[in-house]
Amino acid sequence: MGIHSLLGVCYWLATLAVAKDISGGYHGDRSISLDEAEVPVDVSSCARALKDLSIHPEQATESIFSKVSFAVHRSGETEACGVAPPSVTALQHALASLESYDAVLNKYQVESFLTGFFADRLGTGKCGPEEGTSLFDYCDEGPARTVIQPDHQKLVHVPHGDSMSLPCRFYTREGRRISSLEFLKELADLAVQKASDCPDETCGFAAIELYAAPAGRMFMFAPSYVGEVFELKHVKDSIGEVITVETLSLEPRVFDIHNFFTVEEADQLLTKALGETSETYGFHRSTTGTSGASVFSKRTSENAWDTHGATAQKVKRRCFSLLGIDEYEESMSDGLQILRYNLTKAYTSHYDYLEDKANKELYDYDSSMKGGNRFATILLYFSDLPEDGGGETVFPRAWPVGLPVEERVQLPEAIKQLRASGEADLLTPGSWEEEMVAQCRTRLTVKPSKTRAVLFYSQYPNGTLDTFSYHGGCPVLKGTKFAANLWTWSAIRPEFPGAPTKREKTPEEIEEEAAATRQVHATFRNSGKDPRFDASTQVYYEDLTFFGNLGPNDPPVGVNTFKTHKWNIKVNGKTLKSFVITGANEKEVFVI
Ligand SMILES: *[C@@H]1O[C@H](CO)[C@@H](O)[C@H](O)[C@H]1NC(C)=O
Numbered sequence: 001m002g003i004h005s006l007l008g009v010c011y012w013l014a015t016l017a018v019a020k021d022i023s024g025g026y027h028g029d030r031s032i033s034l035d036e037a038e039v040p041v042d043v044s045s046c047a048r049a050l051k052d053l054s055i056h057p058e059q060a061t062e063s064i065f066s067k068v069s070f071a072v073h074r075s076g077e078t079e080a081c082g083v084a085p086p087s088v089t090a091l092q093h094a095l096a097s098l099e100s101y102d103a104v105l106n107k108y109q110v111e112s113f114l115t116g117f118f119a120d121r122l123g124t125g126k127c128g129p130e131e132g133t134s135l136f137d138y139c140d141e142g143p144a145r146t147v148i149q150p151d152h153q154k155l156v157h158v159p160h161g162d163s164m165s166l167p168c169r170f171y172t173r174e175g176r177r178i179s180s181l182e183f184l185k186e187l188a189d190l191a192v193q194k195a196s197d198c199p200d201e202t203c204g205f206a207a208i209e210l211y212a213a214p215a216g217r218m219f220m221f222a223p224s225y226v227g228e229v230f231e232l233k234h235v236k237d238s239i240g241e242v243i244t245v246e247t248l249s250l251e252p253r254v255f256d257i258h259n260f261f262t263v264e265e266a267d268q269l270l271t272k273a274l275g276e277t278s279e280t281y282g283f284h285r286s287t288t289g290t291s292g293a294s295v296f297s298k299r300t301s302e303n304a305w306d307t308h309g310a311t312a313q314k315v316k317r318r319c320f321s322l323l324g325i326d327e328y329e330e331s332m333s334d335g336l337q338i339l340r341y342n343l344t345k346a347y348t349s350h351y352d353y354l355e356d357k358a359n360k361e362l363y364d365y366d367s368s369m370k371g372g373n374r375f376a377t378i379l380l381y382f383s384d385l386p387e388d389g390g391g392e393t394v395f396p397r398a399w400p401v402g403l404p405v406e407e408r409v410q411l412p413e414a415i416k417q418l419r420a421s422g423e424a425d426l427l428t429p430g431s432w433e434e435e436m437v438a439q440c441r442t443r444l445t446v447k448p449s450k451t452r453a454v455l456f457y458s459q460y461p462n463g464t465l466d467t468f469s470y471h472g473g474c475p476v477l478k479g480t481k482f483a484a485n486l487w488t489w490s491a492i493r494p495e496f497p498g499a500p501t502k503r504e505k506t507p508e509e510i511e512e513e514a515a516a517t518r519q520v521h522a523t524f525r526n527s528g529k530d531p532r533f534d535a536s537t538q539v540y541y542e543d544l545t546f547f548g549n550l551g552p553n554d555p556p557v558g559v560n561t562f563k564t565h566k567w568n569i570k571v572n573g574k575t576l577k578s579f580v581i582t583g584a585n586e587k588e589v590f591v592i
């Protein structure tokens with residue numbers, strides 16, 4: 001057994017012993033840092049700890065973990081960077097020890113544990129970011145590159161030589177996080193079963209494929225060929241059928257998501273957006289940019305926002321689960337953006353990844369270091385458009401998959417063909433829209449259809465911008481296209497507390513942030529002048545939370561609320577009016 005492993009076992013058992021002492025029964029819901037636990041890290045006390053806890057080495061050979069190998073991948077990589085073969089090695093021994101000790105570890109402890117043992121087992125030269133480094137160096141990118149996620153304080157450091165290292169997170173190929181030893185055991189059982197079902201020796205021995213993501217970085221699917229499918233049985237709150245992710249393209253990485261949402265959900269989201277009366281949330285001309293968004297002549301579509309609607313919340317949570325994020329974080333996505341493209345409307349090609357070209361922003365958008373940016377986009381299509389109706393999502397830097405090189409049509413020729421067909425006659429010749437349609441007919445596209453859902457990534461697993469993610473919304477040539485998208489961030493996004501910044505905030509910025517989150521006392525009053533607001537009038541926070549009756553004879557309803565919160569006035573369950581808290585004053589009064 002290597003020295004790291006022995007220390008690792010000790011570290012773990014001692015931490016658990018301490019945890020038991022503290023809580024009188026360990027429930028796995030409390031993470032213990034090394035400082036807190038004062039773990040004995042010298043070999044002799046380690047041996048004592050092992051003895052005290054009656055670990056019998058022979059138990060290791062009986063463990064399921066001694067029958068499987070572990071193939072460790074770096075996040076997003078199709079080839080394993082290292083394999084720990086099945087034998088009674090340090091890793092298996094340690095897992096068996098924990099197993100026989102009946103240890104209940106929380107997910108952070110499991111991750112710390114696995115990081116230490118894989119790093120030790122695989123050694124130098126395997127899985128490290130460069131020659132002569134190890135998994136430790138991959139998992140812990142150092143303070144300059146480690147993104148501080150909302151749960152950063154819960155990470156359990158791994159003993160690494162004389163120092164401590166941040167742990168990786170480990171996932172299945174489908175993005176299910178290895179959050180308990182029981183789950184790892186389940187995977188081992190399955191792998192052993194699969195190997196024993198195998199008709200001949202060609203299938204090899206039982207193996208568990210694990211995908212490691214460095215501390216602070218996101219899981220991403222690692223497709224190796226177009227058409228490859230991932231079955232996501234674990235996705236929470238699915239629509240009943242198993243969600244599958246099918247690879248449409250490798251460069252950019254684009255996937256179809258089958259069985260992701262229902263016709264009913266599409267209709268609910270659309271009805272809500274169309275009925276939205278507030279200026280901020282209802283349909284309006286779309287804007288672009290990081291701060292102080294502005295109207296852009298090449299984005300002619302409109303959008304509405306749904307942040308807290310019941311269906312939007314359900315779909316947002318499903319998106320997180322699909323992306324391999326096991327705990328939903330409101331601060332790591334934008335609202336669901338509902339899109340409307342009327343006839344001829346379009347959005348020229350762009351990145352969803354935000355660029356801070358002038359380098360003047362307070363927030364740090366450099367996700368290749370410790371900043372945050374959008375990393376995944378999930379598109380939901382709500383309309384069936386005819387075959388020649390346009391409205392595709394185009395990735396102009398990629399060609400259709402499988403198209404022979406000699407059949408690629410270059411842009412000037414594509415424009416010529418388009419004009420000859422007369423199919424874009426409603427667009428001005430020479431306009432950016434016309435050029436776009438020509439691109440949309442010759443480059444990689446996704447065609448809209450009702451309940452189709454698509455995922456693509458704007459970042460590589462190491463956080464750098466994937467320039468192949470450049471894409472646009474093609475002009476609509478027939479009918480209207482409705483769609484929605486959810487942008488998920490690789491860190492807490494700007495304007496939420498904890499978002500990465502490039503520098504210290506100035507006192508003015510601190511004040512601004514405080515103002516943004518300052519409590520407002522809002523009062524809703526029924527003047528009795530509008531006969532629509534009868535005795536059945538009610539005040540709701542968003543859609544689901546009833547706050548009070550507001551008939552003509554009811555007293556005013558007072559609430560404590562925050563800037564941007566939305567309050568709905570409903571009559572017989574239908575929203576007739578919405579108010580958004582502006583935050584301009586500490587007290588706001590709304591009269592109907
Ligand atoms: C799109 O069409 C809808 C419905 O006809 C209309 O209300 C809206 O103003 C149109 N938007 C634009 C930008 O033309």
Ligand SMILES: *[C@@H]1O[C@H](CO)[C@@H](O)[C@H](O)[C@H]1NC(C)=O
Pocket residue numbers: 368460461462463464
């Ligand atoms: C990040 O990953 C991309 C894609 O694999 C690669 O081209 C790039 O060099 C990497 N960047 C760094 C800083 O490692």
